[in-house]
Amino acid sequence: PVSPSLDFALATVFVSDAQYNRNIHFDSSPQAVRLYLLYNHWAFKVLLYFFIMVNLSLAIFEEPAVFLLPLWATMLVELLCLIVFTARLVHYAKVIPPVKFWKDPKNICIIAVLTLTLVDMIIYGSLEAAKIYCVRWSRVLRPLLLVNVTEGRQLRRAFRSIRNALPQIFYVFLLFMFSLLVFSLMALKLLGKRNLKNIEGYPYFTDYLEIVFQLYVLVTTANSPDVMMPAYNAGSLFTIFFILYILINTYIFMSVFLAVVYNSYKKYLKEEIRQLVRAKRYKMARAFDVLQEQKEGCSQPVLTQASWNHIVRQVRPDITDAHRDLLWSVCDDKNQGVIGKVAFVQLADLLNIEVITLKSRPHPLQNLFPTIYLSAPSRLICRLVQHRGFVIAFDLIILVNAVFIGLDEENPLISNSEWGFLALYMLEILLKLYVFEPRSFFSRHSFWNWFDTLIVLSALIATIINSALKSSAGYTSRQILDIVFVLRVLRLIRVVDSIKRFRIIINTLIRIGPAILTFGQLIVVVYYVFAIVGMELFKNKVKFFDNSTHPEHAYCGNPLLKGHSFAQLGYCKNNFNNVVSSFILLVELTVVNQCDGFASVTHVSARIFFVLFHIVVVIVIINIFVAFVLEAFFVEYSVDKSQLQTSLEKKIEELELAVAQEKVDDNLVNAMETIVNDLTTGQATKPNLMFKIASKRYRTVDALLQRMFEADIDPEDFAEIDESQARSFENPVFDTVLWRG
Amino acid sequence: PVSPSLDFALATVFVSDAQYNRNIHFDSSPQAVRLYLLYNHWAFKVLLYFFIMVNLSLAIFEEPAVFLLPLWATMLVELLCLIVFTARLVHYAKVIPPVKFWKDPKNICIIAVLTLTLVDMIIYGSLEAAKIYCVRWSRVLRPLLLVNVTEGRQLRRAFRSIRNALPQIFYVFLLFMFSLLVFSLMALKLLGKRNLKNIEGYPYFTDYLEIVFQLYVLVTTANSPDVMMPAYNAGSLFTIFFILYILINTYIFMSVFLAVVYNSYKKYLKEEIRQLVRAKRYKMARAFDVLQEQKEGCSQPVLTQASWNHIVRQVRPDITDAHRDLLWSVCDDKNQGVIGKVAFVQLADLLNIEVITLKSRPHPLQNLFPTIYLSAPSRLICRLVQHRGFVIAFDLIILVNAVFIGLDEENPLISNSEWGFLALYMLEILLKLYVFEPRSFFSRHSFWNWFDTLIVLSALIATIINSALKSSAGYTSRQILDIVFVLRVLRLIRVVDSIKRFRIIINTLIRIGPAILTFGQLIVVVYYVFAIVGMELFKNKVKFFDNSTHPEHAYCGNPLLKGHSFAQLGYCKNNFNNVVSSFILLVELTVVNQCDGFASVTHVSARIFFVLFHIVVVIVIINIFVAFVLEAFFVEYSVDKSQLQTSLEKKIEELELAVAQEKVDDNLVNAMETIVNDLTTGQATKPNLMFKIASKRYRTVDALLQRMFEADIDPEDFAEIDESQARSFENPVFDTVLWRG
Structure with a gap:
């Protein structure tokens, strides 16, 4: 009853949803x-x-x-x-x-x-x-x-992880609180009657709730060693109490919190990923049901190459015909012209593998001036630039530049040397452009080339504006100078790419970047709530005066803070007077929890706000963040070390090998162009085309997570389908992959 | 050529070495x-x-x-x-x-x-x-x-772990230092020329090395937020710099350090445990070679039960004959009277499994006064004490006691109430002794019974001495009062044992206790070295005066500290003037690194000492400690959740089941005596004997480590032998275990 075009539309939606895990x-x-x-x-x-x-x-x-x-x-x-x-x-x-x-x-x-x-x-x-x-x-x-x-799936998932970990965290937290209360009681009995005074002259450890709070803060290490000094001055043996407390509550309990959070995080994330995989297979199966045809000679319903091409063209209009043919050859490994459900379900994962189309292409200058470009001096330049020494030489120049940046820039020699360095960096980029094919040099995957060029060009522009201002108007803009400085220093980061050991660590960090953004959102959500509440509770209790000669400057505009360490240490700008300063203050509280100032200007019970913040942010969210970084690094280590390949990568591995061999034969690696999504290139020059898998890159956080836990997912789980499609089908195996020329 | 007794001596040494992993x-x-x-x-x-x-x-x-x-x-x-x-x-x-x-x-x-x-x-x-x-x-x-x-194997192994992790840590550390240096350079360029002053009035961020040091300390969170306040006061945008710095260096890099340390720790420990297992098997094989006999009808050399008994008696003279028979029945599962090499090699592991001999025995009072003990009121008492309400009632009493402890003990009502609580606790213990067999109540595994009795008895004695002193000499000894207080508060810990969720966590903590002691030794070694060096560098630079009216008290006896925050905060007792105060100071430095005082009284370069301490203790040792706690908790979680049993435990599992069933039949669980190593008991009463495996207890740290990594050790590795004994033999499988009556 439905027209074929509508069928295709529906199937396209299913495949697209499966691909993006909607x-x-x-x-x-x-x-x-x-x-x-x-x-x-x-x-x-x-x-x-x-x-x-x-x-x-x-x-x-x-x-x-x-x-x-x-x-x-x-x-x-x-x-x-x-x-x-x-x-x-x-x-x-x-x-x-x-x-x-x-x-x-x-x-x-x-x-x-x-x-x-x-x-x-x-x-x-x-x-x-x-x-x-x-x-x-x-x-x-x-x-x-x-x-x-x-559709913030990552964020909601992070919240669900936290919610699922909460019962476990709660029991450890109760035990931690019990330990805190018992230690506090002991402190009260041991120290309360000794008439000790703390450094501000107040009675020391005489009030139970005060002791509980002080010992809680000791867990955050914020008041160490101040909190124990009066007791230590009274007798060295009292330090045994504090050392035991720190060992048990700061080191052991905090490690146990991390262990509990990490454990729940892994467990529930694994379950979620499994459900995601099931849902994906279900959607692909529904798409197949819509498109399937009954061919003679086949016992099972199949999908023709034409329908398949139609769907892929709809879902990913950006990929080339050659790339699509490659994918088809992976699906239809027996070259039958039709594929079954099993092979079709793989499509969602196949489309998520980023395939780079490589095409050998000579340097444009070679086309324009072949004799000059291929002459002996030109070839010498090419060899020099490609030599390892070229990289080392420029690393040395960067290091010398670092020393010059550190020196006083008001010395004319130093400030003029900057022009020299800029010229050298420009020369480096121009030489590289001369030697390497420009489009390959600025391909989407050449992060460091882009980085270099942008930084050097911006630095050049900013430096020119700066000196133009200086010579014409006779003044220096602080803002532009700041930009110039930041750009100069950023240039130094380039050095780490030259050292292989560093590159591995940096790449892992870059790869977990998107996931860190999820945690960023999580933090923003929590900070926002605490900032709004904090502003209602503490707004304008503490004021900051730009003018340090203001009479109220010394006590932050609140007489209650006269002589308080909060005012003495100049923390007046740490306040809840607007949302920006609240956020900055909350960052500071995440690092070290110091809140005595706010309890002084309002009420002792204000401490509850700060303790709550510590529990939510430091004990829960920071631990989940650490758990995520740990897990990501373990995956990286195990992948780098054991060459363990995920099932998806393995499938294309053989193809990649084929490409690599072809590459070696052609010996054109340096003159190779990397085009991704190149629609304009004619497909007639097929023998020059090669495919490379950007295997180390993952498009989505889901893919990284899937890879993180794939090893633990029972392979049979792939076969299960959520709802009506209870029929199970095998996990396809691609032992032999044919290359269609 | 060698006499048989010497043969036995040699074999005994081999088996004993294998058992204790020497x-x-x-x-x-x-x-x-x-x-x-x-x-x-x-x-x-x-x-x-x-x-x-x-x-x-x-x-x-x-x-x-x-x-x-x-x-x-x-x-x-x-x-x-x-x-x-x-x-x-x-x-x-x-x-x-x-x-x-x-x-x-x-x-x-x-x-x-x-x-x-x-x-x-x-x-x-x-x-x-x-x-x-x-x-x-x-x-x-x-x-x-x-x-x-x-023979501090654990300690040497911890050191080897650290040594093996060092190269990995080193590269991450280099990258971290690079990041620190780049951030410092940026801070110098952005903030150095703005004529800012810190809270003490000194120029802010004008000296490169000073900035590097301050930013390093920021990683330890010790100077947050002080270090950023001058910049923040000058402009809110500068906080972006600090927030980025904290995110990258404090959170991400510190997590990466943990990941690297954890990863190397796991990897190398696994390798060491594998070698340990191999060495153990090699020693057992050598012991077998010494004792083996050639029996007719057996193609392989065998060991008779007599020789086996002789060896076991030599190695473990403390185990009962019945226990030995049990072990033999596990080895000789086909009841042949002889065992082969394969079964013999298991002996080392078998001996390490702690088997508790249970023996049903009536209460001594029942023997003495059977009519009274079995009368209706006596039975009612037994039922009451065994009721869950009894535990809950005493937990409530403890909580009430906690409130009373918290109140002022100089109030006569409160101080007299203590006698009431002590009487209640004594009553509880006596009631329990009335109901449960005393030897079973005080068995080696009843940690909490021992704990209760010791605490209550000591508290009783201390309270009596205290009131005797008070009434006779008319004064109160502060020391005895302190002991009384500590004992009273310790009594409260009892509550956690009543809640099952807490017990799991507590048991894990108790189980990793011995391993924590290893880390304690490690810390002592490192602290000792730093304390000795610190004493040479800083001794008597900072002095503490007990008498606060001493003229030099305000600046710790060193004019250089006049007006310095070190003296103002009263840190004078934090010094290197003797080994005890050095150790206490090093603990404080582990928690929060504050060292400006010592740099002021000697030289800025003294900071190197403190940075080095931070790197060694916080970045390396604390991270290894956290890694160990994490791993131990993961093992506990997976064991508690999935009922995963190690291969050793599985072997005896069936026997344990047999015991459990027998228990149910006899219905004598409460009147059961737990004897460990009971040599005096006649073996005639065999049918009353039962065996229970203390499966959750591990005698040695090695056993815990072995359990931690056993799942990851390739089972085939057990078969390999280090040196001359290159012959491989199978891993024995104990499918059926016969019970010898």
Whole structure:
């Protein structure tokens, strides 16, 4: 009853969802599919992220504000954001069946947040109009939209990891608290009656709750060794108490927290990845069901190459015909012209493997001036530039440059030498462009070439502007000078790429970069909540005066801080007076928890806020972050050492070998062009084409995670399908891969 | 040519070595074997440890001393120690072949240390006699003796782990230093010219080396947020620099250090354990070769039960005949009366499994007064005490007691209530002794019963002494009161045992206890070296005055510290003036690295000492410690969750089941006596005997380590033998274990 083009549209959506691991169970009616395609359109997603950013950044303009805007302006913008989110939600509701929509806690959460925000806005607006003080409490809910409205799978997964680890963490935390309380009681009994004074002259360890708090802070190491000095001065034996405390609570318990978090993290992530893989296979199987044909001579339904080509062209319009032929040859390894379900299901993973199309191509100068370019001096230059000594020479120049940067730049000799270095760096880039094919030099994968060129060019422009300003207007712009300095120093980073040992570590760090961004979002969500609460609790309690001669400067504008170490150490700018300074303060609190100033200006119970922050950020989130870095490095180490290959990589490994051999035969490696997604190249020159797998690169965080846990996933789990498709099919094995010329 | 008794002696030594994982390749001549047995005698080992302790503790009595002894006294004691160590070494040299002796770097190290110490003593003694100042530099070498002279396998293994991890750590450290240097350069260029001042009024970030040091300290979080406050006050944008720095260097690099250390630790430890297992099998095979007999009807040489019994009796004279019969039945599973090499090799592991002999025995009171003990009221008491409510009631009493402890004990009501609580605790213990068989109650494995009784009895004695002193002499001894308080608070720990979730965590912590002691030794070795060097560098630069009215008290006796934060914060007692305060200071430095005071009183370069300490202790040793705790917890989690059993435990599992069933039949569990190593019990009452495996306990750290990595050791590796015995034999499988009645 449905037209073939609609069939193809549906299949395309399934394959595309499988490829990008989207997990939306949309209605398969033609209209819903069309709406669904619109829902996934990049423009809508960008718009959504934009409005979430706008909504979050409203905190900058609301009281207490960095730049105060009138209430009606921020309210209006917030209303606009709410409308956009509602529209997005309605769109989503149209795409999936109503039952599924109301079952998903995510949607309930969004609706609740939107309603609550609206209610709060109305209450706040009317009370404000009546000049009654009230709190915009719904601002705390804003980050929930970042978590739930977007397709932020990584972020939601991180939250789920944390939620799943919580029971385990909770029991260890109880034991930790018990240990803390027992130690505090002992401290009270041992030290409370000795009439000791701390350095500020107050009684030392006489109040139980104060001791509990001080010992908790000792776990964060923030008040070490101050907290033990009065006891140590009274008698050396008391240090045994503190050393035992530090050993048990700071070292052992904190390690146990890491162990518990790491263990749950691994366990639940593995389970999630397994479900992801199952869902992917299910979607591919549904796509196959839509497209399958019954051919004579085949007992099973099959897919023709034409349909397959059509689908791949729809899903990935950017890949070349040759690349598509390569993929087909991998699927149809027996060269039958049709493939079964088993081979088709692999397509989602195949499409995620980044294949680089290599094409041998001579240097453009060789085409233009062949005699000159191939002359003896020109060849000498090429050999020189390709020599290892060339790299070493420029590394040495960079090191000399580092010394010159360190010296005083007001010395004319030093400041003029900068021109020399810039010239040398320009020369290096030009020489490399002379020797290597330009398009290959600036290929998408040549990170360091791009880095070099951008840094050197920007430094050149900034230096020229700077000296133009200096000679014409006679003054130096501090901002431009700062940029010049930063660019100069960044240039030095280049050195690490020359040393192989460093490159491995750096590459691992770059590879876990996207995942670190997920943790960045997580941190932003938590920080935002704490910043909003903190601003309500502590705003304008501590003030910073730019002018240090201001009479209130010495005590941060709050008489309660007179003589307090908080004011004495000049921490006045560490305050909750606006969202930016709150964020900076929260970063400081993450590193070292110091909050006595805020307890002094408000109430002792304010410490609860800071302890809570420490528990959430340091004990939970930082530990999850450390667990992630550990796991990523272990994967890297085991891959680098044992040459362990994932099943996906293995499949194409043989092809890569074939390419490598061809390369050796052609001996054209240096003149090779790397084109990715080159649509314009004619396909007539096929023998010059080669394929290379960017095996060490992973497009998505999911792929990295999948690789992290793939070894642990039972291979039989691949075979299981979630719902209606209970039929199991084998995991295809690609023992022999044919090369179609 | 050798007599059978000598054969047995040699075999015994091999088996015993295999059991305790001793790795000494002794000469197999009768005399060497006799010497070797003497070498392993516990008295000699205790003596050796005693002299090592004496040698190390000489630092307390040498200048700068806690208790100064004359030079001749310490010199004489040290000479005595050297003689003892030399004697031990000579003894060792007689035991093993000379070639092996000179090949072992351990022995070379000992000889070098002994020689150097002697030379240093002579030089120092003569220079001191001539009143010329000189340094006793050889004291730094003393901890090397702790590492090398003793059979401190764990300690040497920890050192080897560290040595093996060093290359990896080194490359990451270089990259970290590069990052530090680049960030420092950027800080110099961005902030150096802005004429900023830090809180003490000195120029801020103008000197490159100073910046490098400050940023290094920021990694330890010791100077956060002070180091960034001047820049933050000048402009909020500068915090981006610091936040990036903290993210990269404090969080990412420190996690990478942990990952690298953890990875190497696991890898090399696994290799060591594999070699240990191989060496063990080799020794067992040699023991078999000595004892083997050729029986008719057997193609392979075998061992008779008589020889086997003889050997086991020699190696473990403490186990009962029934236990030995059990072990034999495990080895000789086909009931042939003889066993082959394969079964014999298992013996070393079998002996290491702790088997508890259970024997049903009525309560002694039941024997004495059967009518009273079995009367209805007595039975009611038994039921009450065994009820879960009894435990809960006493947990509540403990919690009430905790509140009372927290209240002011000078209130007579509170201080008298203590007698009530003590009476309740005594009642609890007496009731339990009434209900449970006393020997079972105080069995070796009932940790908490021992703990309770000891704490309550000591508290009772201390409280009685205290009140006796108070009523007779009219004064309260502070020391006795302290002991009373500590005991009272320790009693509270009892509560955790009642909650199952806590018990799992606590048991894991108790189980990794011995291994933590190894790290304790490691820390002592490193601290000792740094303490000795620190004392030479900084002794008497900073002085502490007990009397706070002393004129020099305010600046720690050093005018250079006038107005310095070190003196202002009252850190004067943190000094290197003797070995005890040095150790306490080093603990503080491990937690938070603060050393500006010492750089001020000596030279800026003194900071190198503190940075070096941080690198060695925090980056290397603490990370190895964390890695160990992580690994131990993962093993616990996987064992607790998946019921994964090691191959050794599995073998006896079926037997344990048999015991458990028997238990259920007899229904005598509560009246059961747990006897370990009960030699006096007649063996006639066999049917009452039961065996239980203390499967969760590991006698040696080696066993825990072996269990940690056993899953990863290739089972085929068990088969390989190091040296001459290249013949491989199968790993025995004990599918069916017969019970010999």
